[in-house]
Each structure stands twice: as structure tokens, then as C-alpha cells.
Amino acid sequence: MAIIGVLGAGMMGSAICVPLADRGHDVRLVGTHLEGEIVGRLRSRGPHPGLHVTLPESVKVFPVHEIHAALANNDMFILGVSSAGVDWACERLRHYVEADRPLLMITKGLLWEGGRLQAIPDVVHARLGADAPPPAAIAGPCIAGELARRVASCVVLAGRDRALCDRLADMLRTDYYQVWTTDDVIGACACAALKNGYAMAYGFAGGLHERAGGEPGTVAMHNLESALFTQSVLEMQRIAVALGGRAETVVGLAGIGDLDVTNNGNRTGRFGYLLGLGLSVDEAVARMQGATLECIEIVRVMREAGLNVEMPLMDHMAEVVLDGAPVKPPIARFFG
Numbered sequence: 001m002a003i004i005g006v007l008g009a010g011m012m013g014s015a016i017c018v019p020l021a022d023r024g025h026d027v028r029l030v031g032t033h034l035e036g037e038i039v040g041r042l043r044s045r046g047p048h049p050g051l052h053v054t055l056p057e058s059v060k061v062f063p064v065h066e067i068h069a070a071l072a073n074n075d076m077f078i079l080g081v082s083s084a085g086v087d088w089a090c091e092r093l094r095h096y097v098e099a100d101r102p103l104l105m106i107t108k109g110l111l112w113e114g115g116r117l118q119a120i121p122d123v124v125h126a127r128l129g130a131d132a133p134p135p136a137a138i139a140g141p142c143i144a145g146e147l148a149r150r151v152a153s154c155v156v157l158a159g160r161d162r163a164l165c166d167r168l169a170d171m172l173r174t175d176y177y178q179v180w181t182t183d184d185v186i187g188a189c190a191c192a193a194l195k196n197g198y199a200m201a202y203g204f205a206g207g208l209h210e211r212a213g214g215e216p217g218t219v220a221m222h223n224l225e226s227a228l229f230t231q232s233v234l235e236m237q238r239i240a241v242a243l244g245g246r247a248e249t250v251v252g253l254a255g256i257g258d259l260d261v262t263n264n265g266n267r268t269g270r271f272g273y274l275l276g277l278g279l280s281v282d283e284a285v286a287r288m289q290g291a292t293l294e295c296i297e298i299v300r301v302m303r304e305a306g307l308n309v310e311m312p313l314m315d316h317m318a319e320v321v322l323d324g325a326p327v328k329p330p331i332a333r334f335f336g
Helices: 011-015 017-022 036-043 064-071 083-093 120-128 144-148 162-172 185-211 222-243 253-263 267-277 281-287 294-305 312-323
Strands: 003-007 026-030 060-062 076-079 103-105 110-113 116-119 136-139 153-158 177-182
Touching (some): 017 026, 060 064, 083 120, 110 185, 116 294, 120 185, 136 253, 153 162, 153 185, 153 253, 185 294, 185 312, 294 312
Parallel strands (some): 103 136
Antiparallel strands (some): 136 153
């Protein structure tokens, strides 16, 4: 078994500790400078305030000022901070990540870097330096609260070193947490970012239905939801290929799988629903009561990227959240 350090005690950073501990690894969870309250609760063996689950007793929890004691002798590291915390995390991890001490990332997606969209693992690799192995990233449909409760979950591990990915996947698997591998880092990270935007579009249908006087039921706007879902997958494929990824990645766990789980019970869909009701962006944001809305940022970045890709649904989302246009999905332009 291995000594594994996890940097980031948020929802998924803490949840991944459960299968790691069940595999018998020595797990060391380090909270960031923003997670003092979480660290305090976990160190006193209370439930995680977001997950409402008590972590296995074998998981050792450290505040950020004890990071060296937690990570100095590790065999492997897992990065579980948000994309906004990547630079901060890289400054701390670059002293530890080495050729035989690889990095696995829960953090994934796309960053606007150097005037172009880049996969977050590639950005992290550049920050860590050439001596560090290329990081791998976990993608696919995995809700932290379900993983922490040992609900059956299937994910894909994306990395440029396929042999390393296979080795890391073997270290992660349990009977309830199954892991496959791919070398399509760009495709997997494109899916991780784009599904947040397209889940907003999926939510439009519910809001439009209620705005028209309808109530939840069998006869609603499920036909429109299906069209929005299908067009989302088509556009995700086009964008992934334009960035250098593979279309088939989008029809696997990293794409369709993650989009489906995001559509079913995510804050992004709720935001889209409010826009479909006719609320302005500011009114909808206020109703979300401070929830993080990655969908707005990915739509903004996709407009700035200026990709030569036919994506009428993404364009419409930009018109709605950036320009204040009303929700009216351009279905006549779909599936071209």
C-alpha cells in the first residue's frame, strides 16, 4: 500500500479519501488556508460539514501549516482544490512531486492561458516543471456525496502517460469505485468544463415549461430537454476535436456520463431553470444565494476563444448570460 497525500479538504478532496482508505492506503488529507473549519471538524472526528459523512478513522487530517509533515514522504499526491487555487497549490506541491511521486488531479477542465484554451493538467505540469511527471486527472460522473457514502461510481482517469494512468487506476479501484483510463487529456478536460455550461441549457426547458403555465409531470418539455441534451453532446464533440481531443471521449464517462449527472441535481441546472422562467441573469444569480456558477465563466471563455466551430446552443447561452437576451433555444439550427 502507498502513502497518499490529498491537498484540499473540500467535498471531492475529502470524498476521494474514502476509497483510498478502503484500499488500505495511508491517507493524509491537508486542508487549504480557506478550510480551517473543515480541518477542525475532521480532526475532532466530526462529520464533514459539506458531505455530512464521517471519514474513515485511518485518514489523517492536517492543517495547511503542517503540510510538510503530511507530504514529505508520500508516494503519490492528489490535488483537490478549485481551478482558482491551482497556482497556490502548485507552489506548494512543486517541492514534492517527482518522477516516482506522481500527481493525480481531481481538479480538471480548461483554463484560458497564453491566449488559448489549455487543459488544466497541462497547465499544472508546466507550473511544476519538466522533472515532474505529467499529471493525470479524474473525470466522469462522480458526485462527492455519493462517493463518500460508497455508492457505486464509475470514472475515467486521463493522462498523457498511459502506463502511469493504469498504475494509478489500480491504486484507486474498489468494489464500488471503478476506474478506466484514457490518454485523451484534452477531450476529458474539455468535457469537464463544457458540461457545466450545457447543464445550464438543459435547465432552460423546465423553466420555459413553468413559465408557460405548466406543472412538473409526464407531459412537460421533455422533448425539448432531449433535443438540448443531444445538441449539447454534438457541440461538445465539435469543440473537443477543435481543441485537439477526440470525439469518442465525449460519448463516454467523461462526456455524456458527466453531463447526465450534472443535469440531474446540480446548481447549474437550477440556474438555467431560473433563466428559463424569465428572470434576468442578476435576478437568477441572487436566487442562487452565492452558489458557484462555473457555467457563466465557461460560456464567457468559449466566446473569447473564437473557435471556428458551429455551436448554436453555446452561442445562444452566451447571448442569454452575457448579453441579456431571453431564453429561446434556436432548435431550427440544431443538428446541422
